[in-house]
Amino acid sequence: MANNKRNLNDLISQNDDMEVEEDSLSDTSQQSEVNQQTKRRRTGSKSGRSFCWKYFEPYPETMGIETKCKFPGCTTKYTWRGSTSNLKGHLKKIHKIVETTKPVQKPNNNPALDINLPLIKFIVTSNQSFNVVNDMVSTGFVNKPYQIPATTLKIEEQINKTYDKLFSRLKQMIQSAESVALAIHIWDIDDKECFGKTFMEVTCHWLTNDFKIHRILLCMTEFNSSISMADKYIEQIQEKWELTNYEFITTDFYAEAVFSEFSEFSNHKYIRNAFHFLESLLPTCLEQCLNVENQSILERIGEIKNKIDGIQDVIEILKEEEAQEKLSSLPGASIIFDIGKIIERKWSSIYFGLKYIVSMEQQINSLVSSWCSDKDDYVKSKGNDLKALLPDSLQFKILSKLSQIFEPLESVEEIMDNCDYLTINVMHSIFAKTVNGIKYRADNIKNKLESATGNNLEMNMIRTITDSIYNFLNTPNYFDVFFYTDTAADVGNVASLLDPRFKLTYSSKKAEKFVQKECEDFYSNQSKNTENSISDEKLPKRQNILVSDFFSDHGSANSTSNSNNMIDYNEANPQENSKEKASKELKSYLDLPQQQSSIDLYDWWKQYQGLYPGLAILARKYLAIPATAYSSKLSQNEHKENLKILLNTYKDSDIISKIVFLRHNKNYLDDLF
Structure with a gap:
């Protein structure tokens, strides 16, 4: 303590030796200054220097150096003792110069802080030009305009x-x-x-x-x-x-x-x-009807197929303003707007076009008669073009039956127009149910015709068409026409098998064999398969209300099967080979009661992936494939x-x-x- 006190007194005495040619500035807090002198000593680096050194020179590297004021005519000198208090006092009193206060800024270690996220969201969602931001600032719409980039260049910079x-x-x-x-x-x-x-x-x-x-x-x-x-x-x-x-x-x-x-x-x-399936189903089924041996029926079916292929041309004419005005003035015009609204739909436009012209047969024929008798050559020509595209009375009757047979397509239409995102497993199952509905209708019409008396051309054609459609859609591989497949299994069937809501209804034995083989590969390579970790992200809410309604008749009672009846494959018998493990896993999964269509598919797999590790890998691969x-x-x-x-x-x-x-x-x- 004595040594410390002596050193402190020595430092104080050194401070008394400071030479001042002007009025010497007595510092009443010399002791405090001396205690802090080590902290305030300069190292020679320019960074962190006091503003005083703009006006004094030379910059002192060590104690005792004399520094002089640089102002012209000023002869004030100080001996450097570690403090700039005297220098600041001189500048303020004699030269009226004080240090400008600067706001303390924290270092920006995160470049994302340079981005105004609310502004970016506004720009990308509002469809407004960058200039609208300047307009908002100038009109006082923005409370704190200094937070908004002042130029469009800066906004573009933030976008980038x-x-x-x-x-x-x-x-x-x-x-x-x-x-x-x-x-x-x-x-x-x-x-x-x-x-x-x-x-x-x-x-x-x-x-x-x-x-x-x-x-x-x-x-x-x-x-x-x-x-x-x-x-x-x-x-x-x-x-x-x-x-x-x-x-x-x-x-x-x-x-x-x-x-x-x-x-x-x-x-x-x-x-x-999926659009390919919906748009192709009707003409593809008609294509199958061209294999009949009866030549007269074959020719008539060929004519009907041509009329189906030309439906879009008919619709294009009927959508024109002159046609709509004429049709709206005819009796039964109310159905124009009921059916006309859905003609513009992208999905299954062939079917809805067919339904439209069948429902509007009388009005359309009246329109054609009116146009064909018009004095204006252009209108008459358009009437003749439309007449050539339209079916005759017999063909209209056949097309009316086709409209009834393919009516299940309307249920798919509802789903696809209201569901923002559809995966292949859901769409494959919807298609399968739709096809079953079409088969049912075709079979009913065929059975009624077989029990009816009469053997005219109309009945024979309807009988042939409905029979061909039923037989074609009843074949196990009818989906091969609509989906590309690999050599192992149909992708849609595999996806449906891995969906616990549809696995027992819309899968196939072919898909089971493929899944079994994939599970075997999983167990044989289990030691090599390490999964990458992926962080969770915020996701948009999925819409599945109509999908749930569509499958309501296939949903079983909600089952949360007892996990005690299942096998934990991570603790399975090590003596079992990969084939046995895969077989047990697949059988356990298929033995589960089919789940209700209203369950969240991904939550279900998140819960059960530990019990079905081989199937879970396949589920992650197949249940995210988009159908459209x-x-x-x-x-x-x-x-x-x-x-x-x-x-x-x-x-x-x-x-x-x-x-x-x-x-x-x-x-x-x-x-x-």
Whole structure:
């Protein structure tokens, strides 16, 4: 303590030796200054220096150095003792200079803090140009305008930053997935202002280890529709996202024609768009009717098929304003609007076109008679064109029966127009039920005709058509016409088998053999198979009310089967071979009561994956495959309208693609910031 006190007195005495040529500034807190001098000593680095050293020189590296004021005419000098108090006092008193206070800023270690997330969300969801932000600020709509970027350039900069960050995160998630499915949709913007542009949309779908479903947009880009350019687009997407783990591809009609021949896809399973099934079912069934031996019936059926193929041309004429005005003035016009509303639907337009012209037979014939007798040559010509496309009276009767047979398609229509996202397992099961309904109706009509008396051409044709339709749809492999399949099993059947709601109703023995073999492979390679961990993400709520209603008659009592009756395959007999383990696992799963259609499929698998580890791996692979390359007609039309606005708002196609990307994947944004 004595030494410390002596050292302190020595330091105080040193402070008394300071030379001042002007009025010496007495510091009443010299002792405090001395105690802090070590902290305040300069090391020679420019960073952290007091503002005083702008006006004094030289900068003292050690104690005792004399420093002089640099102001012209000022001769004040100080001996450096470790404190700038005297220097500051001199500058304030003599030269009226004080230090400017600066706000303390914490270091920004997170670049995401530079991004105004609410602003980004507003831009990508509002379809407004960047200038609207400036307008909001200038009109006082924004309470704190200093929080808003002042220029459109800054806003675009934030869009780019947000895109890069989200892209990086989603890419990491995709690469962590064991298996993903792609959906490719190519569509047109039929708008004069947009010059009829074509766009390609690619989405990626997968299930995480804990059965969280992800559906993200990889890209939406303007597409050069020439087939020679298509491979370059896909190659660019593959390279950008480094896609190595996709196994299934769902395409729409156009994309299928463009991409199906490329070698990049040769090792992957195609899933034809659900639209293909709905649109092809009626004409494909009629195709089967052309195998009859009776030549006169064969010719008449061929004529009917031609009328079916020309339904779209009839509808195009009847949609015109002149036709609608004429039809609305005729008796029974109310059904025009009831049925006419659904003609525009994308799904199964052939069936709804057929139903429309059958229901409107009298009105349409009146329209044709009126047009054909019109004095105007153009109107008369249009009437003759429509007359040539329409069926004759006998064909109308046959088409009326076909309309009754294929009426179950309307139930599918409801689901697909209201459900935002459908997977192959659900759609395959819906198709199977729909086909069973069509078979039932065809069989009923056939049985009634067989018991009826008479043998005229009309009855024979109806009998032949209904019999052909029933026999074709009753074959086990009728789905092969509508879905691409691999050599092992039909993808739809496998997906239905792995769905505990439909496994006993809409699967097949072929699918069981395939699943059994896959389970065997799992157990034989169990030590090698390690699953990547994937983080949970916020997901949009799935819509499944109508799907549940559709299968209400197939749902069994809600069963939460006693887990004591099941085998824990992680603790199975080690002496059992992989085939025995796989067989027990599959049998235990199939012996479970079929679950109600209202259960959450992914919650069920999350709960039971520990009991069925081999099946769970397959479930994650097959239960995320999309059945359609695009969502419902409502959301698709909304998507098109939004894109039209963006095309008219922004000139830069790159910024448009990024805005669409952020909008579609906005559910992932909150987890980034």
